Amino acid sequence: MSLLEIKNLHASVEGIEILKGLSLTIDPGQVHSIMGPNGSGKSTLSRVIAGEETYKITEGSVLLNGKNLLDMNPEDRAREGIFLAFQYPVEIPGVSTKYFLRTAVNSIRAHRDLDELDAYGFLKLVKEKAAWVQLDPALLDRPVNEGFSGGEKKRAEIFQMAMLEPTMCILDESDSGLDIDALRIVANGVNQQRSPERGFLVITHYQRLLEYIVPDVVHVLLDGRIVRSGGKELALELEEKGYSWIEQEVAAGA
């Protein structure tokens, strides 16, 4: 069975259709990448999968391990295994990252019929996973994302992903605003989490990230639809030639 199966997905916000019949299938263990120009619907796709309620789904289906995600609220999707690494992580003053994550980890564990982690077990896990993205554990005593640099925020997202052990990870421009060292650290953190059961959907503008997180499939998203799919070499071609040649080919074909 496929891990994530999206069929003919139509989504709109404030009456404007953003996704116009998007289909995509990801098998366990695969890394898919979505590239596309600004406004093509990349972030919308990630948020629709995660369950943001501002988007209205007018048609289509999204299944995770055969379960209909569109019937679920965002927290249930997360418990079923969806994780979205946000492009712009939210700052939450007054709540430490550790406390917030303990709440999140234990809600997800309860859903999976696992016992709550005790303080010792939790801190051990925090230490181990923070090391994956070279995140200073002292940072985790600070309020969620508050006063974090751009790079720290992105690393913290990948760290949270490692803590929550999702099955389907969506990275929304996790490379934006990162210098080359930070990019390597983020990519390394993601690669540590690759496994035969886990799938990844990597949304990015730039081929550079895909040198470090090597995708099995690259898709081009244009005007709310996937118009081309290929291997990792497609990303190189896009880097070289931009999107206009695909736009022209699609226009000619239509």
Added chain:
Amino acid sequence: MCIKTLDNVCPLCDSIDALAAKSMGDQRRAACERLHELGWPSKNDDAFKYCNLKEAADTAWHLGPNATADRGELAAFDIKGTDVRLIFVNGRFDAAASSDLPEGVRLLSPMLNETHLDRVADFSDDPFAQLSTALVEDGVLIEVPDGQSLSKPLHIVHLSSPDADPIASTLRVVIRLGRNATACVLESWGGTGPALVTPMTEVELKEGAKCNHARLVEHDDQTWHMGGIASRQAAGSTFESVVLTVGGRTVRTIAHASLDGEGAHAALRGFGIGDGDRHINSRILVAHMAPGCTSREIFKHLLPDQSSAAFAARIFVNHGAHGTDAVQTSRNLLLSPDAKSWSRPELEIYADDVKCTHGATTGEIDPGALFYLRARGVPESTARALLAWAFAAEVINEVPLQSLRSHLARRILAQLPGAEMLDEGIVSL
């Protein structure tokens, strides 16, 4: 309060007469007279516009009976790290339940005539401040000489404990610190049953003195809490005060802070959580009388159910108080469609070269932050509670003593809708 009941008698007036025969005769009688002039505040009275006092107005208040504190009830007010606790019930000292008085701390009851109450601020337009003066039987005088410190935080607990009749009670806390002296004073106000309490705290700080003050309002929902805080500061002194409302029916605080000496600093803060139709009302005056003083006001309220909050605050900058730096903030988070809030900032400035800012916001939980938490598997109700806490934390984190912050967290989480999964570990910053 002094109102005529159906039988045309006011039980409190008789009590005030009896008290006046023993101490502060002229002062009590003058306060009682002023009370009669002012009358019971109505909704048309601007200073009480949002306080719904009708039910309190229709109540015949009595002076509380002599009573002692119930040990079980007292345990709920324990705050670790405050070894010195002075317990008062219905305005009177409960020696058996209290610690020994530490050095520099005395009871007011034997010295009411000599202490010169009400010399810090003019509350003559406030009927509840008058009531407080008319009814005061006891309290605490904290006098710390130049250069010395009150060794430990002093915790004053007042319980109202009515028997058959609804009661009015009060307590006076007088803090007088010498040059560079320091003190930390916590007040807890609790009790069950119908009560009208009028706490009054007066603070006088000499040059360079530092006073940290917190007032916790933890009554049940039958208590009208009409309190006051008056402070007067000499040059270079610091006064930090916070009123934390986690109980009570109507909780009103008038505060007058007068920055009399150059470079004095005052921080007045407030946090309150609503419950049912609780109303939290703050009326603040910060007067910058001398150059180079700083003041910070931040008041935040979490408002579920039909609760409401009103904030009216004035910054006064006197002629010649140049270099004034004053910030005033009022923020409310509405957690229900029936909750309400009002904010009224006022600036009155007679000096040049001053920096005065004020901001007032009323809002709801940010949907973006809510989605972020839910997308991490946190249930919606818990996520809302977590964000409500995050809103409050800016004030809570400034509260003195870790144990007091934990105590507050327990009280707040117990009243915050959806907080069942959260615990006091949330105070981890």
